[in-house]
Amino acid sequence: MExxxxxxxxxxxxxxxxxxxxxxEYRPRRPAPSLRDVIxxxxxxxxxxxxxxxxxxxxxxxxxxxxxxxVYPDLYGARLALALAVTAFIALxxxxxxxxxxxxxxxxxxxxxxxxxxxxxxxxxxxxxxxMKASDRKEGVESELPFFAVYLSTLARAGxxxxxxxxxxSKLKIFAAIRREAELITRDIRLLGKDPLDAVESxxxxxxxxxYRDFMLGYSTTVKTGGDVVHYLEIRAQDILQSRLAEMRxxxxxxxxxxxxxxxFAVIATLAFYLFFTISSIFQAGGGGxxxxxxxxxxxxxxxxxxTIVMLxxxxxxxxxxxIAIKSPTRALVIYGIPAALILGPITAFATGSINLxxxxxxxxxxxxxxxxxxxxxxxxxxxxxxxxxxxxxxxMRGLSRAVANFLRDLAEIRKxxxxxxKSIEALSGRDYGPLTIIVKKMATSLRLxxxxxxxxRNAVKGYKDWLLLASFRFLVDSVDLGGGNxxxxxxxxxxxxxxxxxxxxxxxRLRVYLVMPYIGAILVxxxxxxxxxxxxxxxxxxxxxxxVGGALGIRPVAGEELAEIALLLSVGAIFNAWLMGxxxxxxxxxxxxxxxxxxxxxxxxxIVIIIASLYALGIG
Numbered sequence: 001m002e003x004x005x006x007x008x009x010x011x012x013x014x015x016x017x018x019x020x021x022x023x024x025e026y027r028p029r030r031p032a033p034s035l036r037d038v039i040x041x042x043x044x045x046x047x048x049x050x051x052x053x054x055x056x057x058x059x060x061x062x063x064x065x066x067x068x069x070x071v072y073p074d075l076y077g078a079r080l081a082l083a084l085a086v087t088a089f090i091a092l093x094x095x096x097x098x099x100x101x102x103x104x105x106x107x108x109x110x111x112x113x114x115x116x117x118x119x120x121x122x123x124x125x126x127x128x129x130x131x132m133k134a135s136d137r138k139e140g141v142e143s144e145l146p147f148f149a150v151y152l153s154t155l156a157r158a159g160x161x162x163x164x165x166x167x168x169x170s171k172l173k174i175f176a177a178i179r180r181e182a183e184l185i186t187r188d189i190r191l192l193g194k195d196p197l198d199a200v201e202s203x204x205x206x207x208x209x210x211x212y213r214d215f216m217l218g219y220s221t222t223v224k225t226g227g228d229v230v231h232y233l234e235i236r237a238q239d240i241l242q243s244r245l246a247e248m249r250x251x252x253x254x255x256x257x258x259x260x261x262x263x264x265f266a267v268i269a270t271l272a273f274y275l276f277f278t279i280s281s282i283f284q285a286g287g288g289g290x291x292x293x294x295x296x297x298x299x300x301x302x303x304x305x306x307x308t309i310v311m312l313x314x315x316x317x318x319x320x321x322x323x324i325a326i327k328s329p330t331r332a333l334v335i336y337g338i339p340a341a342l343i344l345g346p347i348t349a350f351a352t353g354s355i356n357l358x359x360x361x362x363x364x365x366x367x368x369x370x371x372x373x374x375x376x377x378x379x380x381x382x383x384x385x386x387x388x389x390x391x392x393x394x395x396x397m398r399g400l401s402r403a404v405a406n407f408l409r410d411l412a413e414i415r416k417x418x419x420x421x422x423k424s425i426e427a428l429s430g431r432d433y434g435p436l437t438i439i440v441k442k443m444a445t446s447l448r449l450x451x452x453x454x455x456x457x458r459n460a461v462k463g464y465k466d467w468l469l470l471a472s473f474r475f476l477v478d479s480v481d482l483g484g485g486n487x488x489x490x491x492x493x494x495x496x497x498x499x500x501x502x503x504x505x506x507x508x509x510r511l512r513v514y515l516v517m518p519y520i521g522a523i524l525v526x527x528x529x530x531x532x533x534x535x536x537x538x539x540x541x542x543x544x545x546x547x548x549v550g551g552a553l554g555i556r557p558v559a560g561e562e563l564a565e566i567a568l569l570l571s572v573g574a575i576f577n578a579w580l581m582g583x584x585x586x587x588x589x590x591x592x593x594x595x596x597x598x599x600x601x602x603x604x605x606x607x608i609v610i611i612i613a614s615l616y617a618l619g620i621g
Contacts, residue, residue, distance in 0.1 A: 040075060043078035043079045043081065044074075044075060044078050047077075047081035047085070048074060048078050051077025051080065052077060053077075054077040055074060055076070060076065060077060063130035063134060064076060064130050065206040066134040066206055066207070066208045067133035068184065069130060069133060076130075080126035084122060084123050084126075087118050088119040091115040091119055094111075098111045098115070135208070135317075137177065137207075137208055137209070138207075138208040138209040139317075140177030141177045141178060141181065141207070141209045142211055142244070143177070143320050144175050144176070144177055145212055145215070146241045146244045147174075147475065149215065149236060149237035149240045150237050150475065150492060150493055151169075151475055151478065152219070153237050153489065154475070154489050155478065156229050156233050161196075163196040166185050166189070170186050174324070174474050181212075185203050188203070197223060197224060200216055200219070200220045201216070201220050203216070204220075215236055215240065218232060237492070241495075241496045245499050248500070248503040249503065251318060252503065255511060256514075258311065258588070259511060259514040260514070262307075262311045262588075263517045266304070266308070266518070266521060267518070267524065267525070270521070270577060273299050277296040296569055296570070296573065297573070300569075300573030301576065308580045308584055311584060312583075312593070315584075315588060316587070324470065326390065326393050328389040329389045329390045329393075330594070331389070332388065332389040335385075337383065337386055338382065340382070341382035344378065345375075345381065348378075349370070352369070352371075352373055353366065353367070353370055354374050357371060357568075363565055365615050367564070368564060368611075368615060369612055369615060371572060372571045372608055372611050375575050376575055376605070379575070379601075383582075383597040383598075383600045383601045383604075384597075387597035387600075389594075391598060393465060396435070397466045400434075400464075400466045400468075401466065401468045403434045404468055404472050405498040406433060410431070411424055411425070411494075412487050412491040412494050415490060416487045425443055425447060426444045428440060429443070429445075436469075440460075442456075443456045443457060453477055457473045457476070457477050461473055468500070475493060514585075515589050515599075518578075518582060518584070518599065519606065521581060522574070522577075522578040522603050522607050523606065525574055526578070526607050526610045526614070527610055529574065530570070530610070530611070530615075533563065534614070571611045574607055575604055575608060578603040578604055581600075581603055582596055582602065582604070583599075583600050585599045586599050
């Protein structure tokens with residue numbers, strides 16, 4: 001009896017142990033904290049009070065809301081305080097190390113000044129970062145707002161509810177900034193349980209763009225009060241289109257101003273500084289020659305690149321943004337350009353013997369040509385793959401925007417006759433639209449085979465990166481599926497597309513004259529500097545250094561090796577700045593840095609030819 005009583009208890013205990021082991025084995029594990037989690041924990045644990053004071057003092061909470069940053073203001077302030085403390089500690093450590101070293105007094109002062117500015121720059125960047133993000137958010141939304149207004153009016157005409165419209169926009173890849181706003185509204189609806197119209201108003205109230213704020217608040221109010229939503233959206237869409245076109249004209253004028261400003265710095269100022277540094281380096285007084293060479297190097301490799309980067313940022317902020325980026329030049333740069341430059345550059349240095357300059361070899365004409373060729377090969381190898389990739393993409397999209405505008409105009413006119421959207425596209429497939437013809441024919445063929453309009457458009461535009469093409473055809477598909485392809489809406493879209501293409505062509509014509517300036521500037525800078533070196537070198541060979549005015553002032557003309565050093569530094573600096581001019585030229589004209597690689601390659605080749613020809617023709621080196 002005892003065994004019969006004990007046995008079930010033993011079995012129960014075993015079963016309990018098995019169940020407990022199973023519970024322990026299948027207990028979900030907590031994910032390991034990420035580096036950001038650790039940083040946030042340290043920031044909140046030790047700098048929460050300081051962060052709260054920073055937020056209140058500089059009023060960062062409103063800026064964070066306007067920027068759309070998904071971070072608690074006190075946490076952002078704590079992060080900024082932690083970054084300031086870490087940077088200050090590093091600056092203090094480097095300052096003590098610099099003081100204890102045997103560097104010269106001038107170098108110590110410069111380094112200590114840099115260390116002192118490090119925490120200030122980090123803190124200032126943290127303060128202005130929300131404002132920068134708010135500005136980017138405003139520019140991105142306003143650049144896409146005209147198409148979004150027309151798209152919204154089309155869906156509203158079809159009677160689509162607000163929640164469905166927001167959800168549909170949040171999945172459209174043709175929008176970038178507007179899609180993010182739709183995602184924020186969708187988050188408030190699904191996670192916070194807000195009413196769709198309340199979520200729209202909450203998103204618009206703190207938005208940095210007044211146009212978007214007024215448009216969305218007016219839309220919400222019209223829906224709530226039972227007004228004519230379609231009429232409101234159509235009127236506001238026309239107003240937004242007109243205001244955007246006026247803004248594009250202002251952008252065109254601003255781009256012309258930036259271009260003239262850069263040409264002034266890159267060509268006129270560079271030419272003046274190169275001539276000044278060349279002359280001051282040739283006529284040395286004591287150690288003045290080394291100081292002039294140092295100033296020349298500082299301007300060529302620090303000041304001029306900094307000016308170019310600043311101007312690139314200003315031009316980038318002024319230009320209208322495209323939601324669809326061309327990634328093939330970037331991939332070509334990373335996969336082919338950088339490895340090719342790192343391989344061909346050292347090979348050229350060893351082949352020409354310019355590598356020996358690093359070990360104190362004498363500088364002559366061959367060494368100057370070798371160093372120039374090494375830098376030229378490095379920059380050309382770096383720039384050629386992305387230039388080829390962008391050239392292929394640009395050839396595919398050349399004239400495509402104008403063809404899209406013409407196609408939309410013809411489609412709207414045919415729709416007014418009562419012909420269906422699919423039949424209208426089939427009727428237009430026999431017309432010549434330039435680069436768009438093959439797309440229209442693919443669409444018509446797919447429709448004849450029984451595919452729906454969305455599948456036909458998707459197959460036809462596959463592989464194209466033109467935003468106007470993709471946005472217009474996406475709009476066409478949704479307008480047909482939900483609203484029957486209203487001719488008035490298509491006509492409005494066609495007029496906007498034509499106006500946009502006209503402004504872009506006008507902008508290109510205005511900036512075309514500035515595209516020639518970098519080429520003229522590179523030729524002038526390189527050729528003039530080489531002529532000055534040759535002219536003064538011949539003059540110094542005739543005039544004796546001990547007599548005349550030069551001897552009276554104590555000016556000692558340079559020797560042949562010193563003259564070769566000046567020519568070497570001038571040649572390398574001219575090639576590097578010609579490359580920068582090419583990058584800037586492409587950014588100004590085609591609104592992308594990828595287009596600048598083509599001009600950079602051409603300018604580097606032109607510059608190296610001028611340098612080699614000048615060295616032999618003028619007898620330099």
